[in-house]
Amino acid sequence: MDYDDEIRNLPIYKAAMNNDWDAVVHIFDMQPDKLDAKLTYWWETPLHIAIGTNSSHGFVNRMIERIVETDGEKLRAKSLWGNTALHYAAKVGNTKDAKLLVAKDPGIAQMVNRDGHTALKLAAKYGRLETLWYLLEVTKDEIGEDGTSLFAAVSGADLVTLTLTAGFCDVALYLVRTYPDLVTQKDREGQTALQVLATKPHVFPSGNPLQFYQHLIYRCIPMNLEKTSNRQLASFVSKCIVLIAPCGKDMYNMKLSHIQTLTLVERMCSIVIGKGSHDLAWNVLGTAVSTAVKTGIYELIKVCVETYPDIVWYEDDGLYLFLSAIRYRQEKVFNLVYEMTRHKVFAATDNPNGDNPLHIAGRLSPLPRLKTVSGAALQMQRELQWFKEVEKHVEPLYKDALNKDRKTPRAVFTEEHKDLLQEGEAWMKDTSSSSTVVGALVVTMAFAAAFTAPGGNNSYGLPLLLKNKTFLLFIVSDAIALFASTTSVLMFLAILTSRYAEEDFFYALPKRMMIALVSLFLSLAATMIAFSATLALLLRDEIPWIAAPVTLCASVPVTLFAMLQFPLLVELVYSTYGPSIFKKKMSA
Incomplete structure (x- = not known):
């Protein structure tokens, strides 16, 4: 091929791209051989280019008519990779022009490219549903050049x-x-x-x-x-x-x-x-x-x-179905197989590496499955849940059995999860440290507010606004803020001083974190209520309408805290106290 022809044929290329038949009809009148001219390095003809745009339908229609009038075989012109114009229509989902081609040359649907793909297969490969259904109608079930259908x-x-x-x-x-x-x-x-x-x-x-x-x-x-x-x-x-x-x-x-x-x-x-x-x-x-x-x-x-x-x-990689469900942490498959088999024989099945089901449960979950749970602490909890669930179903002697590396299931679990344990500990400590500061500030403010009642005190030390309902709201809110913030600080301190053993991540640490987060939220909400009540009391005579906007503004930080921490809290509660991921219906 003379690649300089690409420059000389540039007007045809542009006309095919822009659906401009009138710009090149005189060229085809004078030089009919240009109807299947190779316009690109990949031997694409004007028909390939126009159909590939999926917009130059007028150009394609006129082009097909002209080719049929001169030499119908040119409809089957192939690119460098053996693709016909119908292959291009299938790639881009150009059903309209595909119908024009097949109407003039039904046999073009049977043609394959250099990879052995028909236009039908390319429509499937590129996800062109409409074109795929059409080509299924026109592609015939007949023996091809390779001797098969x-x-x-x-x-x-x-x-x-x-x-x-x-x-x-x-x-x-x-x-x-x-x-x-x-x-x-x-x-x-x-x-x-x-x-x-x-x-x-x-x-x-x-x-x-x-x-x-x-x-x-x-x-x-x-x-x-x-x-x-x-x-x-x-x-x-x-x-x-x-x-x-x-x-x-x-x-x-x-x-x-x-x-x-x-x-x-x-x-x-x-x-x-x-x-x-x-x-x-x-x-x-x-x-x-x-x-x-x-x-x-x-x-x-x-x-x-x-x-x-x-x-x-x-058997796949030495694992039967039940063992694979454990290895890949697919709880739904685990439950399904356990229910359908009607016996517990799998729990006593070793794999060629000498690992029993509990050894397999002790190995770290594949990363994609591990990431389905957010946070290293909850990931550690989920791994413990798997280990304990499998432990229920193995024979007693399997709990301390040695694999080929002379390790018990618990030893395998400890070794495989040592990095995750450290990550969970770091996350717990970082969360608790930052939250303790907030809780301590609330404790300080709530304690001080209890002795500086709005409106002042009388000569007997009693608040002047003692009988006011808004003052009662202030007192109750301040008390709740003090008690809740103190509770949150104590819980966060309990987390910080924990031993961080593996078992702690199963129940103790998540429970403490839940109590601490709920208490911190209550303390912040109560503090905002107490603050709003104080402003309402002090400004009720000068600005009677102050209560509504102040309450609205006070709700903003509380709402933000809830939005930011609520997903974590929900996940903690659901993972710790929610329904188990292991839902086997059969009885033992």
Whole structure:
């Protein structure tokens, strides 16, 4: 190729970019060979450029008509990487021009680029849903140059996994229903569709944590009811929710997607088990389960185990399913497997490294799971919760058993968590030190205020405003501020003088921190009330309306403190006193 032609063909390039057919029509009249001229270093033709803009539709229309009139084969002109103009349309989601191309040359949909990708697969790869559905309609299931169909073997598996990677579970469900053999095929990366799906937690309910109100809306949206009358009722209720709730449409689409995903998993497992081959089921379901346990997709694991219960013994890196749930700190998977297996045999299972389940629980959580809890202190608490939960289910002799490094589970826990222990101690001390200063200041102010009553005292030392209700509010608020601030200081001092043993992070230290924070908040709130009451008493004659603005201003620091500290307090309370993350329903 003469790359100087790029300069000479620059007017065509600009016209294709700007949808300006009139600027270059005379060039094509005089030089028809320019219709497929290579305008760029990547051998892109005017049709490639115009379609790639996804806006030069008029130029594309006229260009296609001119090419068909002169030489229809030029519609199939390829770039350096073997991409046709239809490949470009698939990349950018240009469905409008894709329809024009296929209408003139239906066979262009079957063409592959140098990577073996059809335009259909590129639409899936780049997440172009509308174009993907259209190309599914026009791409034929016929034998290609490599002797296989585009919807079979590696090529077909590629299509399904690319679709799942893009999050289009509805398209994948259509493909699996139409071409069921794709479920057991591996793509060019050596992965099955079920294994790829196991890496996508966001397409499952467990991967989409909802706020309380969102959860209510989600549960109220009825779907997939069997009877026709119920379907009509469900449709009506769903439409009402979508109209009434601001986020109703999003919730509806999310729930629909989740139902499609779960249906897809069930269909895939049914197809696999229907093959009647243990080796096939072991490979396809096992790899999916071992991947899902790392991402925490318990819904997929549940369907796989229900379909083929023996899959719980699939081994990945020396770990069975139950042990993997412990290693990767997936409590939902842990609970699920414990409930579904109906026995405790896993608790007495070693791995090849000589670690029993308690050794595995004693090792530090993977960083992504550790970071799901904020703060080193609460992270240490969560690690202790895991260790103690697993300890409940192992045989007594396993609690002091030695692994290949001659270490007990507790020794493993101590060694693995020594840095986290130091971080938790530092966080507790820093928080307590700074908060103690604030609490001490409140103690000082509240104590002094008790002996300097607003309005002064009479000759007997009694406050002049003793019978005033606002004065009573001042006295009560000041007393609460003094008692609460003293309590907070004492609790923070107790934290500072703690021994900071591992067990302290399980209950004692979080409890003290909760009491200290609540007390500090009460003392600040009471101090602001006492201050507001004092101003109202002193200025009630000169400025009668002073109470409202003063109270409003006083609420600002209290509100700020609550906003800044409340999330931490909630997490402390929930983690320490809230429902356990281990919710096993079966009895021992």
